[in-house]
Amino acid sequence: MAELSWGRRYLMCPPHHFGVLYEINPWMHAEVTVEHDRASLQWEGLVAALRLAGAEVVMMDPQPSVPDLVFTANAGIVNGNQFVPSHFRHPERQAETEIDAAWFAAAGFEVERLPSELDHEGAGDALPFTPDDGDTVLVSGYSFRSDAAGVTALGALVGCPIKSVQLIDPRLYHVDLTFCPLDGRRAICAPMGWDLYGRKVIEALVPEPLWLEDDEALAFCANSVVVGTTIVMPSAPPRVGRQLEAWGFTVVECPVDEFLKAGGGCRCLTLALDVTLTATRASAR
């Protein structure tokens, strides 16, 4: 079993300014208050779980008035030392783009931009899968937050084949709520989030998928973080946990329900910094 080649170094943002201040997905209800202390504890718990699993966690400074900055998965796409910042569909999140771009530029990344008329929400809507016997492809979702044409432009920027999947359930509005690559053969998959064509694409790509039931998908099981053979999950229903352990993974349940109020789980709170999509990219630069 070939472990993921990435997932040992993450960018996170402390939730000092986190809150549900607007509603841009079906999980968000502005009248629901976030318990800040609890949110902070849960976030600290996630950081600890990732570190314990062997990952390095890098922090970016939180900023007032951009509460969703905490969901660093949506910052953009990392490819070696290249960073492509997101273009957010909702004006509420658009201010995040320049904050993210500035952080990555300061960290030594080459920042390259998507065409301004196209929306794409970064690693939230694009996750790499590298089959044991094949090249890396980026599985990218579209419809609620990202444009299908944005995916084409992104593919041209990062030089990696992209398989587009149409997202059809507004509750699973990002592809990282429906798809979690585990290694070169396996992935956690929530078919309820995809149209029939998307399901066929994933079936053809992933030799051994763990198909989630609808309630498991809506418990954000696919929004997990994989560090080597450890899977940090917002919730691990028994059936899912047993299957993952049978495959040899260590399952760590890390409740982040304060963040679920905003429609985000463990994966949403992290952005892997050690992803290389183009085989030649890291060495060429």
Add this chain to the structure above:
Amino acid sequence: MATETIELSGHIVDSLLLAKVLDMIVDAGVAYELVDVQIGRTNVDPSRARIELEGGQPDLDRLVDDLQVHGANRLTSGATTLVAADRDGVLPAGFYSTTNLATDVLLDGTWVAVENPEMDCAIVVAEGRARTIPMHRVVRGDEIVVGSGGVRVHAPAKTRGASAFEFMSSEVSSEKPKALIVREVADRMRAARDAGGRLLAVCGPAVVHTGGAPDVARLVEAGWLDVLFAGNGFATHDIEANVLGTSLGVSVAEGTPTEGGHSNHLRVINEVRRHGSIAAAVEAGYITGGVMAACVRRGVPFVLGGSIRDDGPLPDVYTDTAAAADAMRAEIRGVTVALMLATTLHSIAVGNCLPAWVETFCVDINQAVVTKLADRGSHQAMGIVTDVGPFIARLADALCGDA
């Protein structure tokens, strides 16, 4: 029928995007053609497909909007470029030269239909509207469309209404059963009038020479013609036949030349000129029958375009060709069926002014006339190769029998 071209690029084959888009097109009942497909040679190379869609405009617009969600982009030819004319009667260099097909221009992001489609004109844009304009009508400062960017042309419908003429869609031929064709033309004229369209006839002098004028007059009297275009010759011989019983000096009834008949038409023109107009001559009782008198009595507008061969001419004849063309343009509004009866040059002139959707039947004994009309751009013309006299008599029987 309208057409759109969309382009889809990326990893469209293994993402099943192309399959999905094609399925959506088929589900929408829209016809498509893959005009260009480039499949990436390696896993990393993106693929590209250019798809031409053809269907009803509302279906097509809805489909293209739906397809955009999946990354299929409408291929627009770019923005419309407008250049102001810098002098009267002269278009800016590089002006867009129109076809007779329904045409749209992209103005502020929306497609606006060009009014009065006509071939060999320019497009002028004013106050968010676009219309064709002939070269000589351009006034300094008019905003004229330049280049083909932001211009789209709708393909002509492949089938004609109720498929009545499918059997005739082959080459122009004299080997067609005439009775059947007459019945079909009559049906198309009935259908056009029921749909609120106007019926136009363009007549050459041969209509009178072959004895067809009384039948055209019957059609006018019975309300089967709404507009008449002709030249000095047709009107003159129609009046000559009524007043003196000859057409170019030959007895219409006997078919024999009459004594001194070569000057008959000149004498008739001279008398009409004395009255001041054809209408005045009809009112004074000088002209008592024929096509022109029927038009005057029924209030059917006619436009007589002059030529340098004309004798006289009759006082109603436009001797300024540009003015004649403008008068024809004014009468063409709402015309949906045009009969071109035994006239070569006038048919081409009128064909140039007609939008492509006007059903045009070109009746001539000479096959070359029909071919010529199509070659000059009036591709919608249906050719009927036959002697115009008997044809128009049968058509009048078919229509006036039940009118």
